[in-house]
Amino acid sequence: MGLPNDSGDLSSQMDVDAFRRLFPLRFHERHIAESIRPDARPLGRARDTTIALGAVASANGSALAKIGSTAMLAAIKMEVMSPSKDSPDEGCIAIDFHMPPICSPIVRPGRPAEAAPVVSKQLSDTISSSGMIDLKELSLVSGKAAWMVYLDVYCLDADGALFDAALLSAVAALSHLHVPAVALNDDGKIVLMAEDDGQKLANAPVNKDKRKLTLRSIPYSLTCILHKNYILADPTAEEESIMETLVTVVLDSSSQLISLYKPGGPVLAYTSAIQDCVALTRQRVKELQAILDEANSGMEVD
């Protein structure tokens, strides 16, 4: 491993894997002191990130996002609802985050993971407060019908930074969303227009020019671990379990702060540390923007 062997340190007499399991904190601290992490990343670097759009054929929009080995599958199904009386011109978005038992050894069927409802709430708060989607765009017939957007995010593989990956897959799925063309039939129900129907229909489509949502200011996030004076960006599950103080910063595409979570933890953060986290997130937003743009431009060619 090329680490200096201090005298009296067990690590000189021990197998690396055994040392990692028995003294996880010391194992990681010795790496951090050398400004490197066990997976060979510098402290401030996030893992390789990929986005694949349109992974679910039966959905109106979908995306598979991977950050390192953390994998999230987000898919959108559009349904029709009657808007509430207070907001007759607005649709609705329901966001749900699921951790099925396949994703991690700690989740068992019937006993949902503790993290799932937390991430679920963070996701819907972030997406609604970012103002990314104009709910008025989801209106079909004022006071009568509007879109209900069901956005479900499934964690397929949990290896840390779950919220970051979930948010990325959610915004990617929204950017991939194709709103189906619909018409109002004689019974006052919304029906699908057949894609390549030669025959003229009596009813004109009600959403002719609303086939793609306009996404204003897309939110991106980065989770960092605070440990002593060090900041580790984009932690793995192992790092999260050993060093417990997490800070998640959410910025939009124009680097405006949308939200900041620091859910407790043994390390009290100085403002300078928070500023460093925000700076790291700002860099990360540029990376993520490029990755999402590339995924979207790849779709347009097809």
Next chain:
Amino acid sequence: MAGKGGTTPTTYSPSPTTQKTKALIFKENDVDWVRPDGRDFHQCRPAFFRTGAVNAASGSAYAEFGNTKVIVSVFGPRESKKAMVYSDIGRLNCNVSYTTFATPVRGQGSDEKEFTSMLHKALEGAIMVETFPKTTVDVFALVLESGGSDLPVVISCASLALADAGIMMYDLVTSVSVSCLGKNLVIDPVLEEESYQDGSLMITCMPSRYEVTQLTVTGEWSTAKINEGMQLCLDASAKLVKIMRSCLKEVVTASQD
């Protein structure tokens, strides 16, 4: 944000405009109809397998047959639940679930409970449970997208995930189903064909031992039809196991390079 005003409004997914009941994909006494995806009656969908889909698991596999996409993760052998009594042999625990977007209409993945027990029964005969006494092996499946023949795909994929996890088995387990539509038998049916079927037959077997671990028949079948259907399934299983085996070999040769 969904719960605006406290209650979630009732929603429906817009149905196609063409209200006339969709024409049957085949007509009675007609032998010349075409399957929705243009396959021959006795031709399976192209199968794709990949092991190691989930890093957090001891072993895992992803399978894709047309639009049917499933992931299976295997955990363990690990400590059994505290409430379990002492057991000389290992335990097998299975679970099958659907994503909310797996089916054409949201949240209709129905047969989860039934599939969970059928997956358990299909696999238990093939696993050498005496090799992991006192512990449990968990086999969890998630159907990402349901495109027909879901259970057979889950079972085949699960046996590949078990092999990836290094759990001892007598042989790989493969599963194939046929649907009876009028006078014809169609193999590896898609969702649309399953909804029109008059009967179905599913065989789960260990191809190299020529042993059947599970056989389910629903609907009305003549003995001759059952024989024909079983032979079709067994032949397809022999081909399917070759694909699964080559998938396992690929991983080994890739890691050796």
